[in-house]
Amino acid sequence: xxxxxxxxxxxDQHFDExxxxxxxxxxxxxxxxxxxxxxxxxxxxxxxxxxxMTVEAHEVPSAEVQAHGLQSITNLIVRRRYGDGPTIAxxxxxxxxxxxxxxxxxxxGGEIADGHMYGRATAVSKCDFATFTFAxxxxxxxxxxxxxTVELHFTYDEEFGGELGPGWLLQKGLTRPxxxxxxxxxxxxxxxxxxxxxxxxxxxxxMSHAAIPDSGVDALQGATHILNALYALNADYLKVTSxxxxxxxxxxxxxxxxxxxxxxxxxxxxxxxxxxxxxPEEDPTQVExxxxxxxxxxxxxxxxxxxxxxxxxxxxRLLLARAMAPLSGNRPLVQALQQHxxxxxxxxxxxxxxxxxxxxxxxxxxGIPGVIYGAGPRTVLESHAKRADERLNxxxxxxxxxxxxxxxxxxxx
Numbered sequence: 178x179x180x181x182x183x184x185x186x187x188x189d190q191h192f193d194e195x196x197x198x199x200x201x202x203x204x205x206x207x208x209x210x211x212x213x214x215x216x217x218x219x220x221x222x223x224x225x226x227x228x229x230m231t232v233e234a235h236e237v238p239s240a241e242v243q244a245h246g247l248q249s250i251t252n253l254i255v256r257r258r259y260g261d262g263p264t265i266a267x268x269x270x271x272x273x274x275x276x277x278x279x280x281x282x283x284x285x286g287g288e289i290a291d292g293h294m295y296g297r298a299t300a301v302s303k304c305d306f307a308t309f310t311f312a313x314x315x316x317x318x319x320x321x322x323x324x325x326t327v328e329l330h331f332t333y334d335e336e337f338g339g340e341l342g343p344g345w346l347l348q349k350g351l352t353r354p355x356x357x358x359x360x361x362x363x364x365x366x367x368x369x370x371x372x373x374x375x376x377x378x379x380x381x382x383x384m385s386h387a388a389i390p391d392s393g394v395d396a397l398q399g400a401t402h403i404l405n406a407l408y409a410l411n412a413d414y415l416k417v418t419s420x421x422x423x424x425x426x427x428x429x430x431x432x433x434x435x436x437x438x439x440x441x442x443x444x445x446x447x448x449x450x451x452x453x454x455x456x457p458e459e460d461p462t463q464v465e466x467x468x469x470x471x472x473x474x475x476x477x478x479x480x481x482x483x484x485x486x487x488x489x490x491x492x493x494r495l496l497l498a499r500a501m502a503p504l505s506g507n508r509p510l511v512q513a514l515q516q517h518x519x520x521x522x523x524x525x526x527x528x529x530x531x532x533x534x535x536x537x538x539x540x541x542x543x544g545i546p547g548v549i550y551g552a553g554p555r556t557v558l559e560s561h562a563k564r565a566d567e568r569l570n571x572x573x574x575x576x577x578x579x580x581x582x583x584x585x586x587x588x589x590x
Contacts, residue, residue, distance in 0.1 A: 262325030384445030
């Protein structure tokens with residue numbers, strides 16, 4: 178039996194244990210917001226230590242976390258050094274969006290039905306805590322001399338941009354890998370992704386009684402005028418196409434609006450948050466400048482229906498996640514993952530871009546070649562990620578673990 182088949186066999190023999198590990202992780206909520214993630218990190222560390230692994234728990238200072246809008250973050254690093262050679266980091270994030278409504282399975286139950294595990298983060302991305310952990314264990318089961326180091330990076334800030342997750346570990350000098358793989362889906366190796374700019378826009382009018390509207394300034398009407406100008410940009414964005422396979426065009430979305438005090442009161446303040454996806458070819462500085470100009474022009478052109486004072490507008494940046502463009506040094510990762518995924522899955526596995534944005538950019542921005550690969554289905558829609566009844570096909574988990582183990586062997590043997 179060759180070494181790759183030995184790895185496959187080890188994963189098969191220990192797969193029930195891997196599934197139980199993932200269930201244990203799903204059963205500790207990490208809803209973000211509110212973002213109380215340290216309890217999950219401590220549980221993960223406990224489970225890893227039970228496997229004989231040394232775990233570093235790096236707690237982000239509470240003042241930084243709270244300023245970020247979260248409650249607690251403890252990032253984990255597991256270092257497995259085998260000898261001189263490259264350091265390969267495997268990164269997955271444990272923070273998730275709240276489950277929302279419409280579930281037919283317990284979002285924290287890790288229930289198994291029809292070959293799938295159900296629960297928030299089963300597909301994105303607690304599944305790859307399991308993929309990467311058991312791939313490393315499979316690799317070490319061979320007892321072969323290896324050259325290099327594998328690091329597991331289990332972090333907790335992807336939903337809010339990653340700056341206090343991988344970004345914090347890298348900034349503090351706690352890690353500096355040569356290559357990295359981040360959590361992803363099994364049927365493609367992702368080598369590029371979109372960027373994301375998020376802005377918070379506050380439209381300030383003047384609250385007044387609805388019976389005497391002329392005494393106030395309607396912030397909601399002003400916000401509507403600005404929103405119409407922003408949404409009109411999407412028609413222009415359709416004409417801008419990316420050259421990266423898997424990525425189409427830019428897009429703008431307003432995901433949250435808050436304002437007003439009661440139905441019989443002219444709203445004096447409206448706050449909305451927008452999300453602008455940027456293709457790799459775009460310059461984030463220019464994108465932000467254009468959006469701020471469109472908002473300013475719309476605010477200036479708004480005419481209150483009854484005359485009088487105008488609205489005031491404030492724009493604050495919430496997030497700037499730069500797009501990930503492929504670094505030439507990622508070729509060994511791409512080749513190994515494509516080769517073994519094609520062998521294990523029995524079909525060609527493409528290397529493409531994705532319209533999502535991820536933590537990988539934080540490594541790539543520092544010159545560390547990275548790709549996205551892990552357990553999961555063909556599409557985000559199929560996984561129900563960020564929707565009710567998020568699920569993971571357990572055979573995808575099994576096979577992705579085998580692919581990552583095989584690839585690590587090629588890169589380190």
